[in-house]
Amino acid sequence: MKNQVQLITYVDRLGGQRDGTDLARLTRLLSAPGSPLAGVFGGVHLLPFFHAIDGADAGFDPIDHTQVDPRLGGWADIKALTERLDVMADVIVNHMSSDSPQFLDYSEKGEASAYAGLFLTLDGVFPQGASERDLLAVYRPRPGLPLTYATLKNGERRILWTTFTAAQIDIAVHHPQGRAYLSSILRSFADNGIRMVRLDAVGYAVKKAGDSCFMMPETFDFIGEFAQEARALGIEVLVEIHAYHQRQIEIAAKVDWVYDFALPPLVLHAFNFHTATALKRWIAIRPANALTVLDTHDGIGIIDIGADASDREAHPGLVSPQELDELVECIHAASQGESRQATGAAASNLDLYQVNCTFFDAMGRDETAYLLARAVQFFLPGVPQVYYVGLLAGHNDMALLARSQVGRDINRHHYRDDEIARECERPVVRRLIELIRLRNRHAAFGGRFALLDSGETSLHLRWEQAQDWAELRVDFATQSHALTYSLPEGGEGRLAFS
Template sequence: MKNQVQLITYVDRLGGCRDGRDLARLKRLLSEPSAPLAGVFGGVHLLPFFHAIDGADAGFDPIDHTQVDPRLGGWADIKALTEDLDVMGDVIVNHMSSESPQFLDYSEKGEASAYAGLFLTLDAVFPQGASERELLSVYRPRPGLPLTYATLQSGERRILWTTFTAAQIDIAVHHPQGRAYLASILRTFADNGIRMVRLDAVGYAIKKAGDSCFMMPETFEFIGEFAAEARALGIEVLVEIHAYFQRQIEIAARVDWVYDFALPPLVLHAFNFRTAAALKRWIAIRPTNALTVLDTHDGIGIIDIGANASDRAAHPGLVPPEELDELVERIHAASQGQSRKATGAAASNLDLYQVNCTFFDAMGRDETAYLLARAIQFFLPGVPQVYYVGLLAGHNDMDLLARSQVGRDINRHYYGEAEIARDCARPVVRRLIELIKLRNRHPAFGGEFRVEPGGDQELYLRWQQGNAWAALRIDFATQSHELSYSDTAGAPQAFAFS
């Protein structure tokens, strides 16, 4: 994987119109010399492009994980995209759609189905029955139990394991059918040029009676086995986990790549509380095999910098709980209350530990602060990813939220081609693109990173490789800042944030 900034996007929400040519349009947008985003990114994470992209969870509930939704294009289009860019795809390891052929066969035939052991039922995990204590010990950052009572078409009544929604049926990943299913996804991806996969919801993939059923030793064993299969096909693996920050460090030591999910709330904390102290503490211990993000298709994580819910006194967060609560309120205030309408118990939310808001609106649409936040992201060790709405400094889509009543849709706007061209002409977007190009092309970012000494209010980051260097200074108390770097002759240059 190139050490260059990557784009995160839905295929149909960035210039698409679901006419079968959306993937081809995306390739032109990112590669055609006259296009506004040509040559900006080294890679692209394609959010679910499988059949179907408009299920119960925006494609994260695949009916057929090995088929490209024909409204976007086909596998030939994916392969063509990989000619110019590193391409990442999602492997949804925990579940599949209740509309999948496998589940429909199971529903019709019950225990006579060839897929009977593929789908987890309550008694598959608790063959002796489950006590209240055991059920309450199952970790789930959503309200209620991860179970759904269902009457199959065969007339059988079962209690199905459904970690996320009733339309997403958990699979038995160690069952022969489960192994074959996941292996077929990897083979299809490899055959079509995808060289990196994100394991979606993998932390929940293994269930064990009497345990939390989240990131257990058995889960790590499964991740290791799956990653070995992927590597044999030339595919790198990214593990997506929202968890207590110490847990994330432990996970990172055992996998190829993780997200730095602590970074977005810590950057917001630094600007809101005018201190770099918590951010610098994290930089000192954070894993470097990380994809750095400020925004994704989900909300802004809070759990990632808070205390460990199982023992808050013994395992405090990166910021005090009162400041974490205040940070959430300040995001709501910065967004003029829009994020409140999309977060928590509002708008059919399933994830209670995330604030749904575009990152630009979470920063009060302050263009200079927003670009400084991106500079921090790009200066930290790891591979940066920029979400398509964040790339275009997008605003909260209140119309889409009103139509869908899904909180995360506030940050999942559909951009037409004319809107993309118009937004790319905005000064804040032009400067962000310039910043991305600097991060991709300057040789210093392939060298040595260090944090220079300074007070709690100051952040001073520096990269050096030979005579090439790049430095970022921010004083959060005064908002004074400087991004400087060497040109090819070694002379200092300054990046203009405004």
């Protein structure tokens, strides 16, 4: 993976029209001479582009994971993009759509179906039956049990394992049918030039009677086996887990890449509470093999800096419970209450550990603070990713939220070509692009990182490689700052955000 900033985007929401040319249009936007985003990014994470992109979960419930949705283009378009940029794609390892050909065949034929072993049922996890204690032990990211009562087309009644929604049927990942299905996805990706995959919802992929069914030793074993298979095809693996921060460190030691999901709330905490203490504590221990993010297609994670729910006394969070609650209220206030309409039990949002809001609005549309937050992100070890809405310093899309009543849609705006051109002319976006180019091109970021001593309200970061260096100082109480760097001809360059 190149040590350069990557873009995270839906293919159809950044200048797309769903007319079969969206992938080609995105390629031109990111690489064609004269485009405002030409040469800005070293890679792109394409959010689900599989058939179909508009299911129950915006493509994360694929009907056919090996087929590009024809409204976006085809595999030839994916391959053309990989010739210009590193491309990451999602492998949705935990589940597939209830409208998939495999599940429809199973529904029609029951145990006589060739795919009968592909789908997980209650009996498949608890062959001796499940007690109340067994079911309560299962870790849940959402309210309710991970089970759906279903009558199949052939009249059989089954209790299906559905971690997320009734339209997303969990896969038996250790069954030969499950392994063959997942392997076919990897082969399709490798054949078309994709060299990075993100394992979506992998923490829930393995189920075990009497356990939490989340990030168990058996889950790590599965991730290791799957990653080994991917590496044999020349593919690197990113693991997507929202969890207690110490668990993220443990995961990072066993995989290629993890997300730094603690960073977004800690940056917001630093600006809102005028202290760098919690942020610096995390920087001192965080894994270096991380993709740094401030925003993604999901909400701003809160669980990642809180106490371990299994034992809050023994495993405290990076910030206190009171400050965590106050931080959520700060986000709601900064967004003028818009995030409250998309978070928690509001707007069909079931991910109770996330706040749905654009990061720019979560910072009260303060352009200086926003650019400083990005500078902090880019200065930390790892590979930075910028979500397409964040790239354009986007506002909450309340109209889309009102239409869909899906909380996360507040941060999933559909940008037209004219909007992209207009947004790229805003000073905050132009400065962000300048910062991205500096992060991609300056040799210091390939060298040694140091967290230097600073006061309680401030942060001091530095990179060095031979004669090249780059340094960032931020005071979260006053927003005073200095971003300086060495120039090839000698002397010092500087970026200012106010």
